[in-house]
Amino acid sequence: MSNNALMVSQRDLWQLVDAAFDLIHPEVHGHHQQVGYLAYHMARALNLPISHQFLTLQSAYLHDIGGAVKGQDISLIEIENISRRVAHASADILADFPVFNAISVIVRHCQTPYRETRQLQVPPLHFPMLDISNLPEEISGIVEKVADITLQDPLFLSNLIHLADDVVLMIKPDTPILNQVDKIIQAVQKGAGDSYAPQAVRALASLAGDECIWLELVYSTDRIVEELIMDRKVNxxxxxxxxxxxxxxxxxxxxxxxxxxxxxxxxxxxxxxxxxxxxxxxxxxxxxxxxxxxxxxxxxxxxxxxxxxxxxxxxxxxxxxxxxxxxxxxxxxxxxxxxxxxxxxxxxxxxxxxxxxxxxxxxxxxxxxxxxxxxxxxxxxxxxxxxxxxxxxxxxxxxxxxxxxxxxxxxxxxxxxxxxxxxxxxxxxxxxxxxxxxxxxxxxx
Ligand SMILES: [Fe+2]
Ligand SMILES: [Fe+2]
Structure with missing residues (x-):
């Protein structure tokens, strides 16, 4: 019988959450991956710490989890129509799990417009994130000081997800993606300072010329877990x-x-x-x-x-x-x-x-x-x-x-x-x- 400590890879577990979520709402298939992918790249463009980049990705992955109570027959449009309520339901679910505490705070306001989040008082988040002993060598140098991470402005990450979510919904499946990018960015720029944090909009605009990101966003986000989730062990x-x-x-x-x-x-x-x-x-x-x-x-x-x-x-x-x-x-x-x-x-x-x-x-x-x-x-x-x-x-x-x-x-x-x-x-x-x-x-x- 089992006496060795059970340790599995974080990547494998995320793959499981990913597969489960894709099956539950076939019509929403890939939505959370696309939002995660784009929000992650915005966080990266802003040079946020690696821990914040992963947190953004993971929060985006789980932002619609509250929609699970709506059963299989709900469409993506219907979920988006009640997206703020879904975000709150998702946050409530996640708040019950210590490992998802920080994610819960971010998800709660991932559908709240920027102007409203400015009225909210959300204290800085402290969360233990990385088990440094298990980090791959090339990363451990960069993050060795962040065993206990402080996130000064959790709602900024929420807003990155809000923006990414809106962008993903603007993409028309019948038009080549590279012919849509400029229009999408122009539309988003109109919401800077109102729906979206100006810094978030600038991050998105900085990705405009990066064809690869947009092509991957539409055609190959299924590789996201494998490539972006750190392969560390989970206890x-x-x-x-x-x-x-x-x-x-x-x-x-x-x-x-x-x-x-x-x-x-x-x-x-x-x-x-x-x-x-x-x-x-x-x-x-x-x-x-x-x-x-x-x-x-x-x-x-x-x-x-x-x-x-x-x-x-x-x-x-x-x-x-x-x-x-x-x-x-x-x-x-x-x-x-x-x-x-x-x-x-x-x-x-x-x-x-x-x-x-x-x-x-x-x-x-x-x-x-x-x-x-x-x-x-x-x-x-x-x-x-x-x-x-x-x-x-x-x-x-x-x-x-x-x-x-x-x-x-x-x-x-x-x-x-x-x-x-x-x-x-x-x-x-x-x-x-x-x-x-x-x-x-x-x-x-
Ligand atoms: Fe059964
Ligand atoms: Fe059963």
Whole structure:
């Protein structure tokens, strides 16, 4: 089992957030990358410290995350129409995670016009950012003094994102980009001092003659994570926070699933502890629980939200999610066990699960725990069309599943014997997730 410290690459994790976000709003595909790319290049043109450049990029990446509660069917135009409310919802979501604190402050005002931000009092931000020991040599010289970074004017970075966002929306897909640049810059210059900080507009104007930036902006921002995100290692605590954030993106797609990943993560952790896993393995189970339904991010809402039984054709579509959880998680180096524990949650000991039809002996112990945590959470949590089941009914369903050879009897018995402890953990996590969901809903409505 795992005793080596789990460290994964920041780049891989961002790739995962990126992939998840692209799948959730297919129409918005690439939007956050384009905004991030352009805002980053403006920060660079202004010679901002490297840490501020990355912060701008990362904030731009997450600026629309609050739009996740709007489900899959919302268009980019609709999101932009409520962009200020989405930015606030995004900031609220991010504020709950220490690793995203600075980003939250920047995102909150990334749709606020410059003239309004001048009335706001936002104190300088202090944030620990770079683990210098892991920096590549060519950069470590430049940033060695910035272990604790101070950002004097966070709202300036917000405004860079605001400007980048507007520019990206001005780009017409049917006109060659290099024939649009001058017009875009002229339009933006009219807003200098009003919508946009004059310095931000000057930064954009300085990029006018750089064809490569505009061509990359339109044609190849998909390489952005690989090229621009520093490849440093992220520790277990940060991985947990990022996984939880992704779990929220998955859950927020629908009121029907609004608390599910949170409940599964808490149940899986609690069961792992009872089954004798060590502290790090419990953390890994929690991460796997947050991510187990990652593939559901591309399941159509009408299937996700169908209150009745799915038709065989619909069920086939639903089955794809486990495969896609597997595929997406395989991008993260160091996630092998987490990927297995997460993605194999629909395998059954009798071989009748999906998609790999593994049998007892082939299914890792962590995946067996996840399967129990998943069924347990699904039948216990409240859904918009039904209340969660009562304790006795939950126990008998789990027992029936174990008797049919679908779930592990050992883990099911463990859950039944410790029902209150596991259910309290699940219930607490679900309630917290529910509060966050409704807060984001209210903000964006
Ligand atoms: Fe699932
Ligand atoms: Fe699930």
């Amino acid at each position: 277990l605590d940060a991985i947990k926070q990022v996984a939880k954030l992704i779990g929220m993106i998955i859950d927020f797609r629908s009121p029907f699933t609004a608390m599910h990943s949170a409940g599964v993560a808490a149940s899986a952790r609690s069961l792992a502890r009872l089954a004798g896993m060590n502290e790090q393995e419990c953390d890994m189970m929690e991460i796997a629980g947050s991510l187990h339904d990652l593939g559901k991010i591309r399941t159509p809402s009408e299937i996700l939200e169908k209150p009745g039984k799915l038709t065989p054709e619909e069920f086939n579509v639903m089955k794809e999610h486990a495969f896609f959880s597997d595929l997406l998680l395989s991008c993260v180096g160091g996630f092998n066990e987490i990927r297995e524990w997460a993605a194999l949650h629909h395998e059954k000991l009798n071989g009748k699960g999906y998609p790999y039809h593994m049998k007892d002996g082939e299914i890792p112990f962590g995946s067996q725990i996840m399967a129990v945590a998943d069924v347990f959470s699904a039948i216990t949590e409240d859904r918009p069309y039904r209340k969660g089941m009562a304790e006795e009914r939950v126990k008998s369903i789990l027992q029936e599943n174990a008797e049919r050879g679908e779930l592990s009897k050992l883990i099911t018995d463990l859950l039944i014997a410790n029902f209150d402890a596991v259910n309290t953990a699940r219930d607490h996590a679900s309630r917290e997730a529910g509060k966050r969901y409704f807060r984001a809903m209210q903000k964006t409505n």
